[in-house]
Amino acid sequence: MLCPYCERDDDRVIDSRASDVGKSIRRRRECQKCNRRFTTFERVEKTSRLMVIKRDGTRVPFDPEKVLRGLQAACGKRPIPEEQKIELVRDVEEELMQIFEREVPSHEVGLRVAHQLKSIDPIVYIRYASEYFDFQDLEDFSRELSDLQDEPPVFPTQSDLFTKK
Ligand SMILES: [Zn+2]
Incomplete structure (x- = not known):
């Protein structure tokens, strides 16, 4: 410059x-x-698309629609306004572009969506996390639930989003 x-x-x-x-x-x-x-x-250059590295190592372009569909599935009939879901996906995309620039491991995408959901709706968070993180057994799941009960949901600050990599 x-x-x-x-x-x-x-x-x-x-x-x-x-x-x-x-x-x-x-x-x-x-x-x-x-x-x-x-x-x-x-x-922010929207044309230099962010690539997502899947678990098997293949790369696919980041698809906000797909993230939104996953989120909608987890929301089900919970009263979360559609705009809030779209906003969440947009926030996550922008954050990922700033931190990772070009390539992001798929779990980082899920982690950030889940992190935001935790403060919006704990039930949706659990549904999303169980889908996304593939809880191995009921024990994982109940541990996650009791963690939630221990710490009431807090709104993440910009700084803890950046340090929780
Ligand atoms: Zn100078």
Whole structure:
């Protein structure tokens, strides 16, 4: 990125964050020559599609529709507005693009959807998680249930989404 002050192409990113609900990424940069700081806004490139690495190692393009269908199946008749589901899938996609850029293991997708569901609706969370994470037996399942009872659902903050990789 060319420095707007001295036009040298040598900078360091000091901070990155999503702006405008993830439509662009705001980066603070510092020129390594003149040490001045400047901000860039980079559009999230929707055409360079995120690839999902499946368990068998094959790669498929990330498909938000498919994630949404999985979510809808888990929601069943639970009273969760459709817009909230779409919003959730969008948030997850944007987060994945920022963290993984090009390729993301499939379990990371499920993990993030599940993480958000935990605070929206514990029943849907359990349904989704049991489908997605393939609980081996009833014991896994009841352990997960009792974990939920121990800690009441909390809304995830941006920082714990980023550290729970
Ligand atoms: Zn400079």
